[in-house]
Amino acid sequence: MSPSLALQAMIDARLCADAAVVALVPADDITDRRGRPASYPSILFGEAREYPLGAVKRDSTRLSLDLHVWTNTLGTREAKEIVSAMRRALRDAPWEADGHAVLDLRFEGARYMPDPGDADITHGVVTVDAFMLETA
Structure with a gap:
């Protein structure tokens, strides 16, 4: 499994298991899909960037x-x-799954904006930055 997919799976599991997050966004509405969501509120996985950091014994990766x-x-309230609940749910690294470990996860920031096509819809973008190590 790629580091990016492993990170996504670990974040998804954390968000869906957190009572405060699912009280605001049902677990079925935390998903990986493109475009606008099918229902509101929702959390969608978006863009990911991988930066391999080669090592002698193991591969490490920085991800955004x-x-x-x-x-x-x-x-935007x-x-x-929702973003505040997400931040609390994603605390407490390290995490490990599928041959990858998250050694550090940082909240890089969030932006909030009205949707250009519908002023009644708010779109927030949260960026997290992770340092991961291949464990298998």
Whole structure:
């Protein structure tokens, strides 16, 4: 499994298992799909960037991953509450799964904006940065 896919799977598992996150976004609406979501609120996995960092004994990778938060309420309050719950759910590295370990995960930032096609929809973009090590 690629480091990017392993990170996505670990983040998905953490978000779907967190009571505070699923109280705001049902687990079925935390998904990997393109475009606007099928229902609101939702969290969609977005763009990912991998930066291999070769090592003598193991491969390590730095990754950057965007998560898209969508709400259909006026203003940014709901999106910001979802992002806050996501941040708490993603604390406490290290994590390990599928031959990869997340040694460090950082919240790089979040942006909130009205959707250009529908002013009643808020779109938030959260960027996380991870340092991962291949364990297998």
